[in-house]
Amino acid sequence: MILSEHGRTLRNDEWTPLIDMLLDAQHVVITTHENSDGDGLGSEVALALVLKSLGKEVSIVNPTEVPPNYQFLKSLYGISHFNPRSEEEIQDLSLSDVCILLDANLRDRMGPLWPHVSFSRELGRMKVLCIDHHLEPEDFADVMVCESYASSAGELVYDFVNALGERLSQELITPKVAEALYVAIMTDTGSFRFPKTSPYVYRIAGDLVSKGADPSEIYDRIYNSLTSSALKLLGAALSSIAILDEGLISWLFISQQMIRDTGSRMFDTDLIIRYLLSVPSVKIAVLIVEMPDGRTKASFRSRGRIFVNQLAKKYGGGGHMNAAGCLFQFASDKARKVLLDDVRLFLKNHNS
Numbered sequence: 001m002i003l004s005e006h007g008r009t010l011r012n013d014e015w016t017p018l019i020d021m022l023l024d025a026q027h028v029v030i031t032t033h034e035n036s037d038g039d040g041l042g043s044e045v046a047l048a049l050v051l052k053s054l055g056k057e058v059s060i061v062n063p064t065e066v067p068p069n070y071q072f073l074k075s076l077y078g079i080s081h082f083n084p085r086s087e088e089e090i091q092d093l094s095l096s097d098v099c100i101l102l103d104a105n106l107r108d109r110m111g112p113l114w115p116h117v118s119f120s121r122e123l124g125r126m127k128v129l130c131i132d133h134h135l136e137p138e139d140f141a142d143v144m145v146c147e148s149y150a151s152s153a154g155e156l157v158y159d160f161v162n163a164l165g166e167r168l169s170q171e172l173i174t175p176k177v178a179e180a181l182y183v184a185i186m187t188d189t190g191s192f193r194f195p196k197t198s199p200y201v202y203r204i205a206g207d208l209v210s211k212g213a214d215p216s217e218i219y220d221r222i223y224n225s226l227t228s229s230a231l232k233l234l235g236a237a238l239s240s241i242a243i244l245d246e247g248l249i250s251w252l253f254i255s256q257q258m259i260r261d262t263g264s265r266m267f268d269t270d271l272i273i274r275y276l277l278s279v280p281s282v283k284i285a286v287l288i289v290e291m292p293d294g295r296t297k298a299s300f301r302s303r304g305r306i307f308v309n310q311l312a313k314k315y316g317g318g319g320h321m322n323a324a325g326c327l328f329q330f331a332s333d334k335a336r337k338v339l340l341d342d343v344r345l346f347l348k349n350h351n352s
């Protein structure tokens with residue numbers, strides 16, 4: 001069942017189905033997409049803290065590890081990395097009453113958690129909820145709030161927490177909750193500058209700061225935390241950016257060799273994509289990363305009304321109008337060739 005796309009901020013009463021399910025639940029598991037980011041992690045921690053304060057047993061279990069610059073969130077709430085070979089972890093996951101997926105709207109993005117969640121759900125033991133803001137949701141949850149107008153999953157979790165607080169006549173946004181939500185919203189708005197940064201988003205940010213989030217400290221922890229190897233990778237990557245087709249496409253390939261040579265790690269590639277749109281003529285930016293297992297990851301960014309999620313969708317991925325990604329099941333040399341032709345065609349069709 002897909003509850004919404006309302007295309008606007010939900011009224012408090014429109015959160016009732018989610019509130020009812022969560023108030024009924026005793027054991028809640030919260031998760032986010034593979035290769036988690038600030039939005040997914042901040043939203044999870046905020047929601048976990050709130051539900052815990054209401055006496056629920058809450059665990060955060062993710063398909064992949066928390067990146068180093070978000071490790072500080074673990075001091076606000078424990079975050080575990082699911083081990084699909086641990087019977088104990090499978091048992092814990094399967095016995096939850098409710099599983100909430102945040103910041104993703106495709107079942108596969110839960111990675112190895114999905115088969116277990118799906119199994120419990122089919123047995124009628126577990127409800128699945130989803131709060132997200134990506135385009136084109138898949139209909140797999142019991143209740144889903146997927147609003148692509150929203151800057152971030154954190155914005156929606158903020159609204160949800162306020163609706164819950166109103167229902168219980170309780171202030172639920174403690175300084176820790178404020179910090180976690182601020183992380184979510186700040187990171188997904190590119191520090192309050194991406195197109196979905198509405199006046200409302202600034203009002204939320206103001207509210208969170210007044211409730212204890214420290215903007216300069218949070219920014220510093222997340223963005224000024226590079227290692228020297230990450231800087232070397234950035235240097236190598238920047239010098240290999242190609243600007244193609246009269247400046248319309250920026251293109252960058254990062255190989256495992258580059259990652260090895262600079263002593264950097266996979267997640268260090270995440271900070272590079274923002275530079276690909278820094279040339280004003282560029283309409284589509286493409287970052288291709290060779291994965292350690294031989295598959296190929298592609299990330300897309302675009303300027304203006306160019307729906308790169310459509311490009312990603314073709315390969316089983318998805319995302320937003322201006323930011324999307326996908327994973328190819330084949331090697332990078334083939335992916336690069338296929339993709340460049342596709343990007344050119346996509347842009348040509350878009351212009352005509």
Ligand SMILES: [Mn+2]
Pocket residue numbers: 039040103133151152153188
């Ligand atoms: Mn997000």
